[in-house]
Amino acid sequence: MMNPKGTQPEDLVWECQACHVNLVEGPVTLMYMGNRITVDLPQCPRCGFVLVSEAVALGKMAEVEQALEDK
Numbered sequence: 262m263m264n265p266k267g268t269q270p271e272d273l274v275w276e277c278q279a280c281h282v283n284l285v286e287g288p289v290t291l292m293y294m295g296n297r298i299t300v301d302l303p304q305c306p307r308c309g310f311v312l313v314s315e316a317v318a319l320g321k322m323a324e325v326e327q328a329l330e331d332k
């Protein structure tokens with residue numbers, strides 16, 4: 262069965278609107294569905310701003326849900 266992967270949002274380059282520096286991917290701890298999860302999200306190395314765009318969040322949440330269902 263075909264299961265093609267679309268364009269990954271991670272392919273985009275993000276920039277902190279405040280610092281004008283490129284965001285770097287790093288582990289961020291979130292609470293989701295009662296579970297403490299760690300996902301890699303773009304964040305600002307200068308001010309610590311974490312970008313959780315809807316597309317990125319949905320993609321990460323889908324991955325997490327799959328991981329949870331695999332238990």
Ligand SMILES: [Zn+2]
Nearest residue numbers: 277280305308
């Ligand atoms: Zn910043």
